[in-house]
Amino acid sequence: MDEHDIFKLITAGVRFTKKPKKVPQKLPPVAQIPQQQKQEKIEDKTEDDAEDTSEFRLLNGEAAAPKRKKPKKEKAPSADELAANEAAEFRKQNNITVLGKNVPAPLTSFEDLTKDYKLLPRLQQNVLSRGFAQPTPIQMQALPVLLQRRALMACAPTGSGKTLAFLTPLINGLRAHKTTGLRALVLAPTRELAQQIYRECAELTRETGLRTHFISKVSEAKQKHGTECKQRYDILVSTPNRVRFLLQQQPPLLDLSQVEWFVLDEADRLMEEGQNNFKEQLDDIYAACSNPGKCVAFFSATYTVPVAKWALRHLKNLVRVTIGIQNTATDSVQQELLFVGSESGKLVAVRDLVRQGLQPPVLVFVQSKDRAKQLFEELLYDGINVDVIHAERSQHQRDNCVRAFREGSIWVLICTELMGRGIDFKGVNLVINYDFPPTTISYIHRIGRTGRAGRPGRAITFFTQDDTANLRSIAQIIKNSGGTVPEYMLQMKKVRKSEAKMRAKKPLDREDISTKIRPEGKEESKQKSAKHKKIEKTEKVLKKRNINDTAVGSKLKKLEKVKGDLKPQSKRKPMGKLKKTKAKQ
CATH class of the missing domain: 3.40.50.300 (P-loop containing nucleotide triphosphate hydrolases)
Incomplete structure (x- = not known):
């Protein structure tokens, strides 16, 4: 192996590139030019430049003095612009x-x-x-x-x-x-x-x-x-x-x-x-x-x-x-949030408002027609001129109810979402959200039945622990419309969109408003009798098996408890006819 082969091995993969050589201009070194000639050349250049610029300015008809910029004249706004402003x-x-x-x-x-x-x-x-x-x-x-x-x-x-x-x-x-x-x-x-x-x-x-x-x-x-x-x-x-x-x-x-x-x-x-x-x-x-x-x-x-x-x-x-601000309540309504603890606390709060002195006309909103009926039965004997309107009532009854409320013969009207939109009752002083609104839009429309055409109004919304999921959004609406709410309500966690949609479509299951024991309806009795028959069949099947088996015994005990729950409840005696006629009058 000679020197040529060794060089090939060492330089394998290496690329050699040749850069073009710059041809230097042949100028005399700076050191060899005398200082006096340098100054003369610089002076010659400045004089030439000055002559050129002066000639150029003279050709343009301008003076040799530096050019000054003239201030631009501001155009007066047109009539259309003034009108738009x-x-x-x-x-x-x-x-x-x-x-x-x-x-x-x-x-x-x-x-x-x-x-x-x-x-x-x-x-x-x-x-x-x-x-x-x-x-x-x-x-x-x-x-x-x-x-x-x-x-x-x-x-x-x-x-x-x-x-x-x-x-x-x-x-x-x-x-x-x-x-x-x-x-x-x-x-x-x-x-x-x-x-x-x-x-x-x-x-x-x-x-x-x-x-x-x-x-x-x-x-x-x-x-x-x-x-x-x-x-x-x-x-x-x-x-x-x-x-x-x-x-x-x-x-x-x-x-x-x-x-x-x-x-x-x-x-x-x-x-x-x-x-x-x-x-x-x-x-x-x-x-x-x-x-x-x-x-x-x-x-x-x-x-x-x-x-x-x-x-x-x-x-x-x-x-x-x-x-105004999009999706907000009117600022002419004084809005309040009242914690009532439980469903029974709502009825206590309503009666407390009655004792303090209501200023009719008053609208009370509940989430379903069944709850509207129950609340009507409870308030009927409290000495208030109250009526109820919901989808199950005939059109003639609904028209009469609305007319009586407009004329002032009805002081408190219990209603569902049916009356939550657009109805213009002159001078409604108070709106009570007995059941918490399922959405912010529902809340805005409900309380909008008062404070109309510049008149002042008041809205009270009851809430329990189950209603805290939507509490933050309602509190934000109250704050945006100029009301005051506790700071902790605004700092609560936001509800997921999926959960909010579910709450809007399917309201919460709430306890009955009624304090009296209700007689069973035909449909409820049919359902209970069907369940009772199924339980009896399963009991027969289990009794055929070994009775000493502990699993079978526990199942039979559970079935006996369910049968006890399905028994008809005792009815409470209704109030006398005298009180009913007085309340209706």
Whole structure:
């Protein structure tokens, strides 16, 4: 092995790269240039540069002095910019938030409707007769948007005048009666709310020529609708299930192809999906309103994501209006949280409020119709003019109950979620949440029955240890609306979304309100007899086996205990007829 082979082994895998050599310029070394020549060269350069710059400046017609920048003249804002700034400042003062392109400026008074939008003179008189001296914040912004026939999704606190905000543009847009068919459709989740909207619409359309219709009974629909409805009425106010029933008849009894205005009140409730909800009914009705130029408006006191998604997907040129903080209670209601310990403590707390002196009218909310009946039986003998309203009562009974409560002959009205939305009772002084609301939206709507149209109100919510899961969210709403709550409530753990959904769908199982022993109903007795038969069969099977077996003996003992529990309970004697008649009077 020679030197060449050894070099190959050592340098295996090594890469040699040659860099290009820089050719140095042949300049004399600095040390060899005399100092005097260096200074002369520098002076020559500066003189040449000065001559060049001076010549350049002279060629441009400028002086040799350094150039000064002239201050730019600020342009005066245009009239449109000034109007936009004024509108933004006005919205800020009234807690109005808008989203959308080219949103019209809010109104400052009802007189602007005549000047800018040519409101019908008779309609303006009817609006002023409703008792509104100045428009409320939702009316300030919703009226100009709808008068321009823009799609609208509005969220405003309870009792802020939303009904007037959508009925006024609707009536002004229709102008006069026509026999072409229904031209406006207003939907609400409950019959009581739809009837209230109908009464308001009848007042606003007085002496305008327009005709409003309300579907009272589905059973009479075949006689009163169809061709007569097409020729006689312009505006229809109803619930979704009644409208869909008429559409599903063969042939359909309603023609919605000419509808120009489609309005949903309590839109978040109508857009809820799931069992016993309105979403499927609403989809069928919206498909029947085939007029491409219709104006769509959604109104509610609470905001939900499904409503916003649907509106953004289906509506063009949409405007969103929010009054105050989204999903909060009105600040005119004094809100309180009261710990009552247990279910029996709630009844004690109610009677304590009665002893202190209630200021009627009072609304009491419970979570089910069975609990509403039980509470009614308990309060009936306490010397209070009390009544109950729930889904099991007939429509005639419900109407009479609502009318009596409005007239003042009933002081305390016990109700379920049926009355939690939209119903406008004038001057309700107190709302009692006997059962804790399942969701924050339910809480906002319940306490919104008081403190309406600027009047002060009060709301008391009872809670027990079982209700602490939703306590933090309710306490946060109270704090956002200006109330005071203990700090520990705000620092409680947040509930998981899955658990919150389960609580909203399935309320808590609570103890009975009633203090008396109830007689068994037919269904309960049937269930108990069936269980009793099954227990007897299992006893026969076990007795055939070895009785000395300890496992068999323990099972028989358990079955005997269950049989003892299934025995009918003793009934408590009812109170005398005299007390009942006095309470009813």
